[in-house]
Amino acid sequence: MTFTEEINRRRTFAIIAHPDAGKTTLTEKLLLFGGAIQTAGAVKSNKIKKATTSDFMEIEKQRGISVSTSVMAFDYKQYKVNILDTPGHEDFAEDTYRTLSAVDSVIMVIDCVKGVEPQTRKLLEVCRMRNTPVIVFINKLDREGQNPFDLLDEIEKELKIKVRPMTFPIGIGKSFKGVYDLTKSSLNLFQGDSKTTVEETLTITDINDKQINKRIGEDFAAQLRTDVDLINGVYDQLDVKKYLEGQISPVFFGSAVNNFGIAELLDCFVEIAPAPKARDTEEGTTIQPDDKKFSGFVFKIHANLDPKHRDRIAFLRICSGTFERNKYYYNVREKKQLRFSNPTAFMAQQKSVIDEAFPGDVIGLYDAGNFKIGDSLTEGADIRFKGIPSFSPELFRYVTNLDPMKTKQLQKGLEQLTDEGVAQLFTKKIDGRKVIGTVGALQFEVIQHRLKAEYNASASFDQINLYKALWISSNDRKKLEAFMQDRNAHIAYDKDQRPVFLAESPWLLQMAQEKFPDIKFHVKSEF
Numbered sequence: 001m002t003f004t005e006e007i008n009r010r011r012t013f014a015i016i017a018h019p020d021a022g023k024t025t026l027t028e029k030l031l032l033f034g035g036a037i038q039t040a041g042a043v044k045s046n047k048i049k050k051a052t053t054s055d056f057m058e059i060e061k062q063r064g065i066s067v068s069t070s071v072m073a074f075d076y077k078q079y080k081v082n083i084l085d086t087p088g089h090e091d092f093a094e095d096t097y098r099t100l101s102a103v104d105s106v107i108m109v110i111d112c113v114k115g116v117e118p119q120t121r122k123l124l125e126v127c128r129m130r131n132t133p134v135i136v137f138i139n140k141l142d143r144e145g146q147n148p149f150d151l152l153d154e155i156e157k158e159l160k161i162k163v164r165p166m167t168f169p170i171g172i173g174k175s176f177k178g179v180y181d182l183t184k185s186s187l188n189l190f191q192g193d194s195k196t197t198v199e200e201t202l203t204i205t206d207i208n209d210k211q212i213n214k215r216i217g218e219d220f221a222a223q224l225r226t227d228v229d230l231i232n233g234v235y236d237q238l239d240v241k242k243y244l245e246g247q248i249s250p251v252f253f254g255s256a257v258n259n260f261g262i263a264e265l266l267d268c269f270v271e272i273a274p275a276p277k278a279r280d281t282e283e284g285t286t287i288q289p290d291d292k293k294f295s296g297f298v299f300k301i302h303a304n305l306d307p308k309h310r311d312r313i314a315f316l317r318i319c320s321g322t323f324e325r326n327k328y329y330y331n332v333r334e335k336k337q338l339r340f341s342n343p344t345a346f347m348a349q350q351k352s353v354i355d356e357a358f359p360g361d362v363i364g365l366y367d368a369g370n371f372k373i374g375d376s377l378t379e380g381a382d383i384r385f386k387g388i389p390s391f392s393p394e395l396f397r398y399v400t401n402l403d404p405m406k407t408k409q410l411q412k413g414l415e416q417l418t419d420e421g422v423a424q425l426f427t428k429k430i431d432g433r434k435v436i437g438t439v440g441a442l443q444f445e446v447i448q449h450r451l452k453a454e455y456n457a458s459a460s461f462d463q464i465n466l467y468k469a470l471w472i473s474s475n476d477r478k479k480l481e482a483f484m485q486d487r488n489a490h491i492a493y494d495k496d497q498r499p500v501f502l503a504e505s506p507w508l509l510q511m512a513q514e515k516f517p518d519i520k521f522h523v524k525s526e527f
């Protein structure tokens, strides 16, 4: 296979959903289709249920699952499909955002009973920011859900994206008969609640075919004909170009747990979803996937679960060229040549050492502390990829060292955990106090537990009155300095020594903005 063929056959994507919509189940069914796993139940849900937030064994277990499901690759037809897992728990939103920077498209799962949910909305906003192409899968048709037309309207209205149904359900819940494939004009009949049944497909050339009446009954057949008429009248044919620009989403209906409607989804996905795309750099250049020189970026770091081994796994998305084992590559931030003797690829549940990998692939690199999230690795080019920002945290605590003998360990632990993206660390300008910021309350518990377990350090997290930490900049250096002087007590530095304004309330933020119109306040570290 040529290098270009290798690139073009890759489909790197993530499944996004509000917790419980069926992301894990769909992932598993896709892996079954790809022959990557043989039995159902092999992919564990990585949900951290609210009730178990204090159960540290549970946290460790979930971390274990989350390593093994970070990337799941499989071959399907002539394609290589790479699924990147996004953490299910809403506290881990930031990690999810970063994972979305490493994919070329997404499949969004919506529960037909619940419709559009808060997390769906947030995730789609991120996709829209980047014009990521989205395919929608409406799940759980075996449940008494909402009217399918209402669901389509809700998606268009709430998520502000145009849709085009590719299949359409016949009946719902107890009366669910199957889906009609609007492009192939075939009828896929639902066999009931057996989790192993294969759907029966009835190919027809004419929607008025009397066979339909026989199979689903007069009433459902009449309803189907009305629905299909309506769809063809209301919705434009799918324009693949618009889908690739993130402007329109094809929609499929099915039931993941019953393995129903998945084949249609997967077949359409591999055909229309984008192959690895070009990527922009901070330096203003664009890196094409078929550039011969290797480049990639780290979007996730996972600490070793065994506290005796300090090494970590950095997940690297390849953007261009071919990655080769044992070759020296350049860590741009550290200006350091690194060599990897056991880079890992993830085929479904299996990890294996690979000799080479191509654009679109995600590999795991064992790392003794050389990487930070967002780092780029190249054959020497001084580039940084755009789109891997840190987000302004929402919850803050002061870190107090409880064991002065372990100051170094605490420092190291905090640095490494924040490198992993678990939280953000700020150092106050005025007194050097450390402030830790997260997007969810669970992270504080995770950090405290891991500091003790992995670094033997003890810290308490104390209340701090803080509304937001915002990165600041100005075109006028002097004005920025004047602002930092004026608000001395409310300035901190992030890990990369960039200045941040600590606003205690929305009102104080507004005051600062009004008094200093030349200062820009940013909710993302990338601006």
Ligand code: G4P
Pocket: 017, 018, 019, 020, 021, 022, 023, 024, 025, 026, 045, 047, 088, 139, 140, 141, 142, 143, 254, 255, 256, 257, 258
């Ligand atoms: P998530 O990763 O998006 O959080 O969702 P997950 O796949 O874990 O699915 C959440 C629940 O919804 C699971 O039930 C799963 O079996 C169920 N489910 C998924 N697809 C369908 C479907 O098409 N129809 C119906 N009726 N249910 C579906 P659970 O009780 O939480 O877990 P389990 O005991 O079944 O594993």
